[in-house]
Amino acid sequence: MQMTTTVWTLGIAIGLVAGWIDFRTRKVPNWLTVSGALLGLLLNTILGGPHGLYYALQGLFLALFCLLPMVLLRAMGAGDWKLMAAIGAILGPRMMLVVLVASIFISGFMALVMVIRAGKIKETFMNMFVLVQGFLSFGLRSMPDINIDNPELMKLPFGVAVGLATVFCFAAARWYGRW
Numbered sequence: 589m590q591m592t593t594t595v596w597t598l599g600i601a602i603g604l605v606a607g608w609i610d611f612r613t614r615k616v617p618n619w620l621t622v623s624g625a626l627l628g629l630l631l632n633t634i635l636g637g638p639h640g641l642y643y644a645l646q647g648l649f650l651a652l653f654c655l656l657p658m659v660l661l662r663a664m665g666a667g668d669w670k671l672m673a674a675i676g677a678i679l680g681p682r683m684m685l686v687v688l689v690a691s692i693f694i695s696g697f698m699a700l701v702m703v704i705r706a707g708k709i710k711e712t713f714m715n716m717f718v719l720v721q722g723f724l725s726f727g728l729r730s731m732p733d734i735n736i737d738n739p740e741l742m743k744l745p746f747g748v749a750v751g752l753a754t755v756f757c758f759a760a761a762r763w764y765g766r767w
Contacts (some may be wrong), residue, residue, distance in 0.1 A: 603754035
């Protein structure tokens with residue numbers, strides 16, 4: 589139980605610091621993601637030996653693999669991608685997937701609130717229609733006007749969702765006794 593608490597504490601710390609920085613700057617810095625990944629690898633190696641290292645590497649590479657298409661399509665920034673890799677290195681593959689799914693739901697809710705507050709409901713749905721139409725016509729390709737490089741579009745701080753999801757998943761795991 590002590591080992592699990594240590595791992596979750598590191599995951600929550602990295603997630604919340606990244607969320608705070610992303611909220612303030614809309615960027616997740618390399619010093620945080622790289623050090624988080626290295627600390628996750630080191631901690632899991634100390635706690636589980638070679639098996640712990642393998643477990644951490646599985647989480648890291650699964651996160652990188654799952655989110656690479658989003659980065660290539662310019663739908664997600666590289667900092668968010670590396671943050672999920674760090675969370676994967678800390679929590680391992682299974683809990684990284686749980687945190688990722690929770691992050692997606694939380695970011696969807698955040699996006700809905702942002703769109704409503706900005707009064708851009710119609711514009712957002714039109715952009716979504718264009719994206720779906722483009723994907724159906726041309727396959728998965730980055731849309732030049734609808735991606736994170738367009739300064740006119742709203743940007744969602746995914747790091748905030750990751751930080752909140754990490755705390756939520758820890759609380760749920762603890763509440764249900766499933767470390």
